[in-house]
Structure formats: C-alpha cells, structure tokens
Amino acid sequence: MLIRLLRQLAKLPLSWIHAVGGALGWIVYFLSDTYAARLRANLLQSGLWRDEKDYQRILRRNIAESGKAGTELIPVWFRPVARAVQLVVRAEPIALVEAAEGRGRGVIYLTPHLGCFDAAALWVAQRQPITVLYRPPKMKALQPLIEAGRGRDKVQLAPANLGGVRLLLKALRRGEAVGILPDQVPGTGEGVWADFFGRPAYTMTLVGKLAQATGATILMAAAVRLPGGAGFALHFTEFDGRTSGENSARDFNAAIERTVKLAPDQYLWSYNRYKTPSGVKAPEGSEEERGKRSEH
DSSP: OHHHHHHHHTTSOHHHHHHHHHHHHHHHHHHOHHHHHHHHHHHHHHTOOSSHHHHHHHHHHHHHHHHHHHHTHHHHHHSOHHHHHTTEEEEEOHHHHHHHHHTSSOEEEEOOSBBOHHHHHHHHHTTSOEEEEEOOOSSGGGHHHHHHHTSOTTEEEEESSHHHHHHHHHHHHTTOEEEEOTTSOOOTTSEEEEEETTEEEEEEOHHHHHHHHHOOEEEEEEEEEOGGGOOEEEEEEEOOSOSSSTTHHHHHHHHHHHHHTTOGGGBOTTSOTTOOOTTOOOOTTOHHHHHHHHHO
C-alpha cells in the first residue's frame, strides 16, 4: 500500500518534491534542538565560509537542502528506473569512469553524504552491476521500503557486516563496482581516528583494505543537486592518496573534504560525524577523553 502510494507521488515534478523537502527541513530544524545544534556546530567546524554573513547563508540553504535529500528519494527510488536515471542530467568526466572500468579490477565509488548519493549508484548501475554497502535501519519496518527503492535494477545491497564485506570483495573480484559512504561512522575495531575538517573523526579502514586486496580503482563521486528541480550533476575525481599505513585515513578524509567543497550547502552537516562509537576509546585531547580522565 505504502509503496504504491510512493510510486504515485514519484510522478510529481522534482521541483515540487524539493519544495516540500525544503519546508520539512526547516520544520525538523525548529523541532529538534539537538539536530539544529549539531548542524550548526559541524558547519562552523568546517571553516567552509568566508565570514558570518556567508556562514548564515550556507546554514539557511543547508537546512532546506537537508530536507530535500529526504524527499527526493521518492522519485529516485520509485520512478521506473529509466526515468529515475534521467534525473542525472550530466556526469563528468566520463573518461575517468571509462578508464577505471577498463582496468577490469573493479571500481570503488566513494559517495559522501552530499547531494543525492542514491542517484549516483543508480547511474553507475546502467553501466555495470554495483553492490552498495548500507546500514540496515533500526526500524525493521523500513527494511522492505529500502529494498524496494534502493536495491533494484543492477544495484545489490550489502549490509554493513562481515557478510556484506564479503559481497563487496566478490563484486570487485568480478570486475564490478561497489558503492560506499566513506564518511559513515564505522563500528568498533573498524576504524581509526583521523582529522576531518580539523577535528578527529572515527574513520573507516574498509576502503583501503578492499583496494589493497583487489587492486580496484577508487573514485570519489557526488551527485550535486541542481537548482529549480533540474536534476543532478554527477562529478567524479580519482582518489590518489594512500590506501594503507597510518596516514591513509587522513588521505581519505581529505578527499571527502575536497568533494564537500563542490557544494558545502548540500553536505549532511547534521550527521553525527564526530561521535565516539561504543567501545572505542575517545581520541587524545578530546573533551570526552579529558572528562573520563578527570573521573579517575
């Protein structure tokens, strides 16, 4: 019933869907003090603003853009695949994608929480199968919705666990693509602390391990939202940092930072990027770490 309704709503113009999303973004911002405070603090931490006026401009736009990120999943997930893919109006440079595919060792697409990363995965799936790592929802009732919307056509879903990692490895060894949110906070033992916009963030080590094991090419990808509901522009850059060693996590975060600079108002600043996962020791010098030391 719900999926049928979403398929009907998906027929609406993207501009209308974005207008509703923009309004919802402001509603959530005003209703949740925690959400609003984190959004402001993370944007402030980034330093991607020239002065107070510029900070306020990006903040206001980000509040609305964050709402659009939710509602735009309706057409991306529930329009027929051929029509949903048309929402990506341009992708560049194609030569970079073709070269990565031509090596035959698989392609790892890193899509940060910027713009519409689901549109990027669907676009890649028109060229080759892609296995996308995702975190199953805490509300199990949402699982069928995610599977119906995200796991279609040549997009295969891989849960963020050992079984999902095996699926990623198998896909790369077949010369296929995988998609990963590189700024997703990993679980205990699956990451290291590395600076992200000048503050330690627990950063996954999975991407480097996959590249080391398979020789896959790593591409940064971002489907940037175009104004007026015109669709998305897909941008690719090749990751040229280290994939192993103690500084590799910082190289990945630096690549994410460069991608975010494409459209800082479309990054999900409300995401709790700097949290300390349960069972992980807080980074040296952090307020949390100092608090624990003072207790002893």
